[in-house]
Amino acid sequence: MNDLSFAVPLWVWAAVTLGICVMLAVDLIAHRDNHVIGFKEAAIWSGVWIAIGLGFGLILLAWQGGEVSSTYYAGYLIEKALSIDNVFVFALVFSFFAVPDAYQHKVLFWGVLGALAARLVFIFVGAELLQVFFWTAYVFGAFLIWTGWKMAVSKDEEVHPDRNPIVRLVKKLIPTDPKFHGDKFFIRISGKRVATLLFVVLVAVEATDLIFAIDSVAAVLAITTNTFLVWTANAFAVLGLRSLYFCLAGLLRRFAYLHYGLAVLLAFAGVKLILSETPVGKLPIPLTLGVITVTITVSIAWSLIATRNQSKNRDQQPVGSGAGSGSTEEAGGPTAAPARQQPAASRRPHTKDSP
Numbered sequence: 001m002n003d004l005s006f007a008v009p010l011w012v013w014a015a016v017t018l019g020i021c022v023m024l025a026v027d028l029i030a031h032r033d034n035h036v037i038g039f040k041e042a043a044i045w046s047g048v049w050i051a052i053g054l055g056f057g058l059i060l061l062a063w064q065g066g067e068v069s070s071t072y073y074a075g076y077l078i079e080k081a082l083s084i085d086n087v088f089v090f091a092l093v094f095s096f097f098a099v100p101d102a103y104q105h106k107v108l109f110w111g112v113l114g115a116l117a118a119r120l121v122f123i124f125v126g127a128e129l130l131q132v133f134f135w136t137a138y139v140f141g142a143f144l145i146w147t148g149w150k151m152a153v154s155k156d157e158e159v160h161p162d163r164n165p166i167v168r169l170v171k172k173l174i175p176t177d178p179k180f181h182g183d184k185f186f187i188r189i190s191g192k193r194v195a196t197l198l199f200v201v202l203v204a205v206e207a208t209d210l211i212f213a214i215d216s217v218a219a220v221l222a223i224t225t226n227t228f229l230v231w232t233a234n235a236f237a238v239l240g241l242r243s244l245y246f247c248l249a250g251l252l253r254r255f256a257y258l259h260y261g262l263a264v265l266l267a268f269a270g271v272k273l274i275l276s277e278t279p280v281g282k283l284p285i286p287l288t289l290g291v292i293t294v295t296i297t298v299s300i301a302w303s304l305i306a307t308r309n310q311s312k313n314r315d316q317q318p319v320g321s322g323a324g325s326g327s328t329e330e331a332g333g334p335t336a337a338p339a340r341q342q343p344a345a346s347r348r349p350h351t352k353d354s355p
Contacts (some may be wrong), residue, residue, distance in 0.1 A: 001164075006269055007062050008228045020116070020235050023052070028109055036101045036153070042246035049240025053080075056236055058159030066112045066143045067285060068229070074289045075220040075233030078265055081296045082216045082240050084248065084255065085151075085262055089208050093161045097201045103183045107198065108242040111205040115241070118210055122217040127225045137277040139216050147215055152263035166207040167200060176200060215266065222276075223268035254307045262297025265292060 061069035090111075096102055101191055105268075129136040160169065169177075175194040181187045185199040220230045248255075268291055276282045 005226070014227070016232060016235075020239065024109075024113070025240055027239075037105055037246040038244075039247060042243050045194070045243035046240055046247045049236075050080075053236035056232060062306065070285045070289055071224050071226070072229050072233055074149040074292055075229060076221050076237050076283060077289070077296065078219050078223070078269065079216050079234050080235035080240075081262060081265060081292070082212065082219065083237055083244060084207065084211050084258060087240060087245045087248050088255075089212075090205060090245050093201060093204050093208065096161050097197065097204070098181065099198070099201055103180065103198055105242060105246070106183050107202050107205055108245055110202055111209060112238060112241055114206045115209050115213060115238050116235060118213040119217055119238065121222075122213055123227055123230045123234065126217055126231065127227050130221060130225050133324050134277050137273050140221065141270040141272075141274035144215070144218055144222065144266045144273065146270075148263040148266035148268075148270065151266065161208070164204060164207045166210075168202050170195075170203045171200060174199075191201060194284045200240055217264060218273075219269040222273035223285075255300065255303045256307050257303040258299050261295045261302075264299075265308065268295075270293075293311050 007131055015189060054073075057069050057073050057076065061073050090108065093099075094107075099107065126140070130140070175192065176199070177187065177194050177196055179196065181196045183198065184196055185202065186192070186193055186195055217230065217234065220233055224230060272283050272288065
């Protein structure tokens with residue numbers, strides 16, 4: 001599988017990774033007091049993360065030229081678009097477990113760390129498989145096409161975070177108290193260390209993100225198998241995931257048809273990956289970047305236009321706000337899962353004592 005090849009010194013890898021760690025530390029320090037993150041603050045932080053992600057593409061442009069920069073932007077855009085779907089699921093998980101607004105950002109912070117670690121592993125494993133075994137392109141391509149089809153036809157299926165096999169396994173292996181205890185993941189009861197309900201929520205977030213990690217890494221590998229570009233595109237897109245949640249969660253009902261656009265992108269990535277191992281070869285990066293940009297723009301515009309009237313009637317209406325935190329409108333925290341996404345199982349009444 002022919003692909004972009006350029007030398008990336010070890011110190012560049014180290015510098016980029018260190019920069020990502022520094023940005024994570026800044027994000028943690030800025031939100032260490034458990035205050036409820038409102039839309040304005042989330043929008044500012046989202047703007048910062050997006051500016052950093054776009055700025056890195058300009059660095060690549062100056063360093064390696066237009067083709068490398070365009071390839072990075074294609075990967076960054078498709079990962080950023082897929083991260084919006086992450087937000088849908090995070091909103092559902094928080095609503096299902098009735099997580100108080102003030103504790104959501106801590107779960108998301110550690111969730112982002114887990115997402116970065118998972119993606120780093122999948123990137124190197126996936127890139128190596130594609131380089132060594134040509135037929136894995138057909139396997140990954142078919143997986144992406146199947147995932148796109150499932151996303152298009154199964155978006156409204158009920159999702160039960162508490163039934164996730166990993167969540168159930170953790171609850172069996174680790175003694176768990178079915179309550180929130182502030183922002184603590186573990187506490188001691190009668191001298192015994194037990195996990196809190198917030199830790200169960202974290203496990204649910206990490207477990208669901210594993211699926212997103214496989215999808216998104218495979219989609220970017222369809223664009224390039226250059227591990228540096230795949231890693232940076234994923235990392236800079238995921239870094240802003242927490243702010244994106246607080247920025248968009250209250251508006252997710254407006255993105256009613258975005259999943260069709262994401263389904264098209266996944267299917268397109270699958271076809272692109274399969275074609276790379278045929279006489280057709282890899283599709284040009286300008287074409288790829290154009291398809292991604294047009295698909296995202298059309299699906300978002302379609303969603304906003306189609307839901308324009310209903311938003312006037314239901315704008316800012318809380319659905320399943322976190323227990324003990326008041327309404328979303330009062331607190332400024334976006335705990336509501338969108339009406340389109342939220343299954344009946346997650347709309348049942350919640351108490352802090354019932355996960």
